Amino acid sequence: MASPRREQRRVGGSERIGLYTLLRLERGGLEAGLPGQFFMLDVPGHIMPRPFSICLAEKDELAFLINPVGPATRVLCELERGQKIGLFGPLGNGFRTDVKRPLLVGGGIGVAPFPYAAQVMGNPPVVLGFRTARQAEAAQLVPKAEVCIEPQLVTELIPGVPMDVLACGPEPMLHAVHALVPDAQLAWEAPMACGFGACYGCVVELDGKSRRLCVEGPVLNGRPPALPLIDDEEEEAEA
Ligand SMILES: Cc1cc2nc3c(=O)[nH]c(=O)nc-3n(C[C@H](O)[C@H](O)[C@H](O)COP(=O)(O)OP(=O)(O)OC[C@H]3O[C@@H](n4cnc5c(N)ncnc54)[C@H](O)[C@@H]3O)c2cc1C
Numbered sequence: 100m101a102s103p104r105r106e107q108r109r110v111g112g113s114e115r116i117g118l119y120t121l122l123r124l125e126r127g128g129l130e131a132g133l134p135g136q137f138f139m140l141d142v143p144g145h146i147m148p149r150p151f152s153i154c155l156a157e158k159d160e161l162a163f164l165i166n167p168v169g170p171a172t173r174v175l176c177e178l179e180r181g182q183k184i185g186l187f188g189p190l191g192n193g194f195r196t197d198v199k200r201p202l203l204v205g206g207g208i209g210v211a212p213f214p215y216a217a218q219v220m221g222n223p224p225v226v227l228g229f230r231t232a233r234q235a236e237a238a239q240l241v242p243k244a245e246v247c248i249e250p251q252l253v254t255e256l257i258p259g260v261p262m263d264v265l266a267c268g269p270e271p272m273l274h275a276v277h278a279l280v281p282d283a284q285l286a287w288e289a290p291m292a293c294g295f296g297a298c299y300g301c302v303v304e305l306d307g308k309s310r311r312l313c314v315e316g317p318v319l320n321g322r323p324p325a326l327p328l329i330d331d332e333e334e335e336a337e338a
């Protein structure tokens with residue numbers, strides 16, 4: 100597994116994709132890690148870094164897809180080409196990609212790890228669900244994705260045949276996927292301050308015990324944590 104590194108990198112570009120922003124950073128010698136792993140990104144004007152899944156890994160750049168839900172994510176969406184930011188990663192446990200019958204399942208900003216996963220896995224079948232057509236514009240990042248918009252739910256697109264499911268999305272979606280496919284690999288979220296096991300800010304209840312999600316996860320195999328991981332309801336940007 101790639102060793103995490105702390106580096107400063109320049110913004111190579113930033114583009115709006117529907118409601119989200121694809122932030123491209125110069126890669127230098129950074130390793131991308133496995134799909135589902137994440138980086139802690141420093142945010143100008145904020146003390147704490149924030150976790151983001153690796154979205155795209157090209158020869159010269161790493162890209163992150165950002166949903167502007169709060170103060171730090173809004174700052175990241177406004178960064179300009181040439182600005183420098185710090186990042187640390189890759190961190191956590193990613194998806195196992197050497198599966199026989201892959202199906203990628205994403206909900207909302209949970210699409211973020213799947214452009215890179217699709218690249219690594221040779222464009223397997225993908226189903227994505229969004230609340231609005233503007234959010235669904237992010238599906239263009241994942242080749243051959245089948246897309247639905249509420250009221251249709253992404254779980255309705257999961258075929259009734261055995262598949263090796265890799266999923267990322269809001270907590271209710273992950274629990275619904277787990278109910279349909281108990282051994283699905285599920286990428287969970289919790290508030291994270293350090294990303295490498297030092298602060299205990301990301302503790303969740305797993306198998307009846309307190310566990311750090313940044314160390315045990317974020318990808319967990321068929322082991323849903325007890326709810327809720329985040330106090331507030333999941334927020335998606337409105338504008
Ligand atoms: C492993 C991991 C990977 C992630 N990958 C991505 C990604 O690729 N793209 C992306 O846009 N976001 C991702 N997130 C979520 C992102 O880190 C948070 O949205 C961000 O930290 C919010 O910071 P803020 O200051 O903008 O908003 P805040 O004011 O901190 O929060 C705004 C709202 O988001 C909720 N929130 C805060 N932190 C999280 C969190 N970690 N997970 C879920 N909800 C949260 C709050 O409860 C609040 O409702 C990831 C989180 C984790 C743990």
Ligand code: FES
Binds near residue numbers: 293296298299301
């Ligand atoms: S984020 Fe610090 S221990 Fe997990």
